[in-house]
Amino acid sequence: MLTLFTYNWQVREEWFEWAAELSEEELLKDRTGGPGSILFTLYHVADAEYSWIRAVYGLPDKPVSFESVRSLDMVRTLSDKWNREVRNLLESGVPDLEGTVTAEWAPVPYRKGDVLRHIIAHEIHHMGQLSVWAREIGHKPVSANVIGRELPAIPGNRSSSELK
Amino acid sequence: MLTLFTYNWQVREEWFEWAAELSEEELLKDRTGGPGSILFTLYHVADAEYSWIRAVYGLPDKPVSFESVRSLDMVRTLSDKWNREVRNLLESGVPDLEGTVTAEWAPVPYRKGDVLRHIIAHEIHHMGQLSVWAREIGHKPVSANVIGRELPAIPGNRSSSELK
Numbered sequence: 001m002l003t004l005f006t007y008n009w010q011v012r013e014e015w016f017e018w019a020a021e022l023s024e025e026e027l028l029k030d031r032t033g034g035p036g037s038i039l040f041t042l043y044h045v046a047d048a049e050y051s052w053i054r055a056v057y058g059l060p061d062k063p064v065s066f067e068s069v070r071s072l073d074m075v076r077t078l079s080d081k082w083n084r085e086v087r088n089l090l091e092s093g094v095p096d097l098e099g100t101v102t103a104e105w106a107p108v109p110y111r112k113g114d115v116l117r118h119i120i121a122h123e124i125h126h127m128g129q130l131s132v133w134a135r136e137i138g139h140k141p142v143s144a145n146v147i148g149r150e151l152p153a154i155p156g157n158r159s160s161s162e163l164k
Numbered sequence: 165m166l167t168l169f170t171y172n173w174q175v176r177e178e179w180f181e182w183a184a185e186l187s188e189e190e191l192l193k194d195r196t197g198g199p200g201s202i203l204f205t206l207y208h209v210a211d212a213e214y215s216w217i218r219a220v221y222g223l224p225d226k227p228v229s230f231e232s233v234r235s236l237d238m239v240r241t242l243s244d245k246w247n248r249e250v251r252n253l254l255e256s257g258v259p260d261l262e263g264t265v266t267a268e269w270a271p272v273p274y275r276k277g278d279v280l281r282h283i284i285a286h287e288i289h290h291m292g293q294l295s296v297w298a299r300e301i302g303h304k305p306v307s308a309n310v311i312g313r314e315l316p317a318i319p320g321n322r323s324s325s326e327l328k
Contacts, residue, residue: 033296128292
């Protein structure tokens with residue numbers, strides 16, 4: 001399962017590269033059917049992953065508002081920073097998947113395994129939305145294929161290797 | 165990881181329910197940014213899962229053309245049939261994830277683990293596309309959340325339980 005995190009990070013990186021070809025107006029334009037603009041969507045998947053992973057590891061949320069990083073370079077820098085922290089946490093070992101996560105923004109506790117699956121599916125879902133918007137503005141979207149990529153496994157303890 | 169299969173099946177079922185509210189014209193209308201129409205997308209995710217899973221288990225492809233099931237009821241019946249076969253195969257035990265799959269439609273062999281991940285991400289990606297089209301025609305999309313669902317584990321051998 002953890003390999004799907006590395007898939008998402010690789011795909012997100014490719015969407016950042018892709019987005020560098022767009023004007024600021026296209027990046028920030030509010031669009032139908034997703035969380036907002038293309039840039040907000042990229043911020044949103046990184047933010048959700050970071051917040052949920054910190055919750056899984058029992059760490060408090062450290063929110064950064066979209067308004068404070070309202071450019072492609074700033075969102076990408078923030079995503080990279082969050083990504084390093086997420087990777088370090090996952091590499092430190094995967095928590096008991098049957099344990100529960102209580103997050104301040106969640107109405108009820110969830111099982112940690114379900115939260116990890118949620119993070120993965122959440123990003124793939126929103127990247128699917130980006131792919132429609134890409135075609136709508138005449139651009140070729142990033143490939144969503146898992147096969148044909150070199151996806152490094154996340155090194156870690158026994159539990160994480162079981163989760164590969 | 166196998167729990168993400170049960171997630172996809174549940175979400176697909178909800179999209180079939182959702183699609184029952186649409187006219188045939190809306191279902192079959194060609195749309196921008198995905199594989200075609202809403203109905204074709206539902207057929208396509210079921211078809212891809214079925215074909216790839218059979219390949220993972222060393223079974224030949226049994227293609228059914230979209231043209232032969234061009235109604236919501238027929239696609240849903242076919243998806244249910246394929247789904248039972250996929251479930252039975254997964255429940256029979258997960259193959260060695262490091263083994264390779266050679267599929268007649270694929271240019272090179274892929275690792276079985278990557279094919280399973282590919283099937284999962286493929287469906288989530290296309291359901292993300294459906295969610296944009298849903299809003300574009302004024303309908304509320306199916307929720308993509310993993311958390312908050314009851315997702316049954318797929319019973320099976322030691323390998324599949326490690327993959328949960």
